[in-house]
Amino acid sequence: MELRIQHLSKKYANGVQALNDINLTIPAGMFGLLGPNGAGKSTLMRTLATLQDANSGTATLDKIDIRENKDQIRRVLGYLPQDFGLYPKVSAYDLLDHFALLKGLDNRKQRKEVVEALLHQTNLYKDRNKHLGGYSGGMRQRFGIAQALLGDPRLIIVDEPTAGLDPEERVRFHNLLSDIGSEKIVILSTHIVEDVSDLCNHMAVINQGSVVLTGQPLPLIEQIQGKIWKRFIEKPELANYRQQHQVISSRLTSGRTLIHVYADSQPDSGYAPVSANLEDVYFAAMAGLFSAQSTAKTPSADLTAVPAA
Known part of the structure; x- marks a missing residue:
């Protein structure tokens, strides 16, 4: 069926x-x-x-x-x-x-x-x-x-x-x-x-x-494993980081701004690797980073992570 x-x-x-x-x-x-x-x-x-x-x-x-x-x-x-x-x-x-x-x-x-x-x-x-x-x-x-x-x-x-x-x-x-x-x-x-x-x-x-x-979900997560990096930044710096890197999501964590960046290798020493999850897949897709696997393309999106309610 x-x-x-x-x-x-x-x-x-x-x-x-x-x-x-x-x-x-x-x-x-x-x-x-x-x-x-x-x-x-x-x-x-x-x-x-x-x-x-x-x-x-x-x-x-x-x-x-x-x-x-x-x-x-x-x-x-x-x-x-x-x-x-x-x-x-x-x-x-x-x-x-x-x-x-x-x-x-x-x-x-x-x-x-x-x-x-x-x-x-x-x-x-x-x-x-x-x-x-x-x-x-x-x-x-x-x-x-x-x-x-x-x-x-x-x-x-x-x-x-x-x-x-x-x-x-x-x-x-x-x-x-x-x-x-x-x-x-x-x-x-x-x-x-x-x-x-x-x-x-x-x-x-x-x-x-x-x-x-x-x-x-699981194979899609595997496709971006090793390509997601995290870093805490000051909120006023967010626009600058978006210009420098492919920021796929940002959220407040304990009063600080945490960003996830999509990159094939570590952007710089200030970033730490993070285990990818389905939320990273979602935001990477919304940013057009799955275009090779997608049935359609979409322009890059400037998004903030939607917390699970």
């Missing part, structure tokens, strides 16, 4: 080119789509979820054309959008039961079994009769996954699912996603590198509507 996206482009009426010739092949398992806010991730997710049409290109799930067969795709699709609205005065059980009915589960006994199983799976069963307005952010996201799993979908799309969650809820949500199963395609769209690092065997980086890198 695979999802194949070919030459997909989307331009909005206001002139914004949200997607620009997207080409991806997504196998079964967890697939991470990384990119900054406004990169085009949500546009791609909405297009794959049949909520809008692209201007050109195709997307097929096991030879089922998503644009031409929306009803067929919706029967095998589970979707958790970035902004998932809930009825605050309805209980989790009643709303999930309602969604199950809309999904075609007409048999009351069977529907009850499915709803209760999903509430157990998402660790919400003991709070099943609680109004959704009283749920925490993490509980609402877990309920969102529960409704996305209705009907045993083959394609599951989750858009920025851990944004705003506290560390404990993020871990709980990660565990839930990892248990969904390797036989389904699960697309995790996020700007949080740690989510992809923890969960995904395949990934892509998207920026300004274009794919700038695809691959598997």
